[in-house]
Amino acid sequence: xxxxxxxxxxxxxxxxxxxxxxxxxxxxxxxxxxxxxxxxxxxxxxxxxxxxxxxxxxxxxxxxxxxxxxxxxxxxxxxxxxxxxxxxxxxxxxxxxxxxxxxxxxxxxxxxxxxxxxxxxxxxxxxxxxxxxxxxxxxxxxxxxxxxxxxxxxxxxxxxxxxxxxxxxxxxxxxxxxxxxxxxxxxxxxxxxxxxxxxxxxxxxxxxxxxxxxxxxxxxxxxxxxxxxxxxxxxxxxxxxxxxxxxxxxxxxxxxxxxxxxxxxxxxxxxxxxxxxxxxxxxxxxxxxxxxxxxxxxxxxxxxxxxxxxxxxxxxxxxxxxxxxxxxxxxxxxxxxxxxxxxxxxxxxxxxxxxxxxxxxxxxxxxxxxx
Ligand code: AMP
Numbered sequence: 001x002x003x004x005x006x007x008x009x010x011x012x013x014x015x016x017x018x019x020x021x022x023x024x025x026x027x028x029x030x031x032x033x034x035x036x037x038x039x040x041x042x043x044x045x046x047x048x049x050x051x052x053x054x055x056x057x058x059x060x061x062x063x064x065x066x067x068x069x070x071x072x073x074x075x076x077x078x079x080x081x082x083x084x085x086x087x088x089x090x091x092x093x094x095x096x097x098x099x100x101x102x103x104x105x106x107x108x109x110x111x112x113x114x115x116x117x118x119x120x121x122x123x124x125x126x127x128x129x130x131x132x133x134x135x136x137x138x139x140x141x142x143x144x145x146x147x148x149x150x151x152x153x154x155x156x157x158x159x160x161x162x163x164x165x166x167x168x169x170x171x172x173x174x175x176x177x178x179x180x181x182x183x184x185x186x187x188x189x190x191x192x193x194x195x196x197x198x199x200x201x202x203x204x205x206x207x208x209x210x211x212x213x214x215x216x217x218x219x220x221x222x223x224x225x226x227x228x229x230x231x232x233x234x235x236x237x238x239x240x241x242x243x244x245x246x247x248x249x250x251x252x253x254x255x256x257x258x259x260x261x262x263x264x265x266x267x268x269x270x271x272x273x274x275x276x277x278x279x280x281x282x283x284x285x286x287x288x289x290x291x292x293x294x295x296x297x298x299x300x301x302x303x304x305x306x307x308x309x310x311x312x313x314x315x316x317x318x319x320x321x322x323x324x325x326x327x328x329x330x331x332x333x334x335x336x337x338x339x340x341x342x343x344x345x346x347x348x349x350x351x352x353x354x355x356x357x358x359x360x361x362x363x364x365x366x367x368x369x370x371x
Contacts, residue, residue: 006310007073009033012052013308014072014094016059016086018045020349020359021285022078024293026051028301034309039068046349047078059086069093076262076308080106080282081153097308098262102283105258109151109280110189116278119257121250123278124197124269128189130181132173138193139166145196148172151189160228162196197277199269203237204288205251206265208303208313215252216303216313218296220244221324223267223288229357233288233324235295236371243274254281263304265289287359291324292316294345294364320366332360343367 007013013029015022018040026036027050035052038045041059048054053071057064059082068090069075075096077087080103087100105111113123127138129148139146144166150159161172173179181190202225207217222237223230237244247268255264265286268276289300296316298306306313327335332354338344348361 007034010035011073011309012037012071013305014039014068014075015047015051015078016040016075016082017078018042018047018054019078020046020351020361021287022047023050023349024290024301024347025076025078025285025304028299029305031302032305032309032311034305037068037072039065044352046351049350059083062089065089066093074308076284076304077103078284080284098258098260098264098283102258102260102262102264106281106283107152108184108188109149109154109192112281113192113278115257116254119250119253121254121278122275123194125195127193129191129193130183130189132170132178135169135173135178135191135193136166139163139169142193142195147194147196148176148191149194150176150191152184158228163193197269197271199277200272200274201237201239201270202267202279203239203243203247203270203276204233204265204267204286205247206263206286206289206292206300207248207251207255208263208300208307208316209252209255209260210307210313211261211310212312213256214313215255216316217248217252218289218292218300218316219318220247221288221291227357229328229359230287230326231328232326233291235291235318235322239270240274243270243276246276250276250278254278258283262307263289263300287326287362288324290347290362291322291364292318293347295320295322295366318370320368320370322367323365325363325365326359327361327363329354329356329358329360335363338363338365341365 012035023046037053038048038051043056084104129135146163148161161175202223203220221233221235251266266281267279292299343366345364
């Protein structure tokens with residue numbers, strides 16, 4: 001279904017997913033006068049605390065989805081593990097931005113890597129694997145060390161196992177649930193084996209693409225992960241101008257080739273030679289883009305609202321250096337110094353319980369002069 005005119009203030013954005021990304025998206029939507037309607041299974045969630053409406057139902061509940069579609073003016077999503085079939089179902093009733101196709105590719109590591117190859121963007125060497133015998137052959141091909149990852153539903157290091165030598169193969173296969181491995185109903189691979197990249201650093205780029213095809217990129221950010229979870233994002237990234245440009249160009253190309261309307265985040269490994277290899281992508285706001293909330297003329301959530309509602313995108317120029325620090329678990333109990341500092345911008349997600357590994361909020365620490 002196509003919508004041509006920009007949505008007028010007062011219109012409702014339907015958001016699949018109720019996490020912190022949905023919460024910050026709902027806050028940005030409110031700034032432009034839009035209403036928001038969250039659809040997610042969990043009644044206790046950060047997003048519906050600040051949204052206008054909420055439906056708590058399963059993503060496969062077609063009756064609830066149809067009622068949701070009827071109640072909103074456009075549909076988007078805040079995490080990419082919404083079943084692609086859900087987005088496809090909703091597309092029959094309402095405009096969905098980004099489209100289900102972007103979602104389908106981004107939620108499958110094998111499809112994602114195939115897509116990057118099609119558009120000429122390098123990835124680590126990889127093989128699709130469906131059996132332990134295929135894993136053995138892939139390890140022989142790619143060499144060690146390597147990383148085994150389930151093709152779908154992995155995040156923050158879950159569903160991953162490092163293979164340092166062929167002796168690790170059986171345990172790695174078992175640890176990702178290989179005993180029950182089968183290809184997906186659509187023929188997609190169960191897992192991928194990737195060569196382990198001895199990277200100089202990790203960066204990500206977020207672009208917004210509007211209904212008119214215009215693309216605006218935020219500055220690349222340098223990301224540090226601890227225990228597979230993003231710890232800090234720092235801008236500017238300490239990479240050469242040529243590498244910056246390659247990452248921005250590749251991300252814009254990916255958004256355009258997906259014909260995506262909304263946001264696309266792509267994470268890259270930067271090799272010691274300054275080349276980029278795409279690791280994964282997400283067609284939604286991204287944790288590594290939270291720094292934009294306080295260091296840019298417009299942030300990723302505002303830009304996403306603009307794209308999804310058919311408004312013009314604007315130049316998101318950065319006006320400060322910034323480090324975004326995620327508040328994981330107990331970190332949230334140690335805010336006194338940042339709360340007392342005007343250049344520290346604290347964002348909390350309204351989650352009641354600070355469990356280990358849980359993202360409770362983030363802090364954007366700004367500094368000048370801008371470089
Ligand atoms: P992912 O879930 O694929 O984003 O992986 C989480 C993190 O694990 C990445 O951000 C890297 O720090 C590390 N990692 C994943 N895949 C590789 C790889 N092929 N080579 C080196 N490090 C990796």
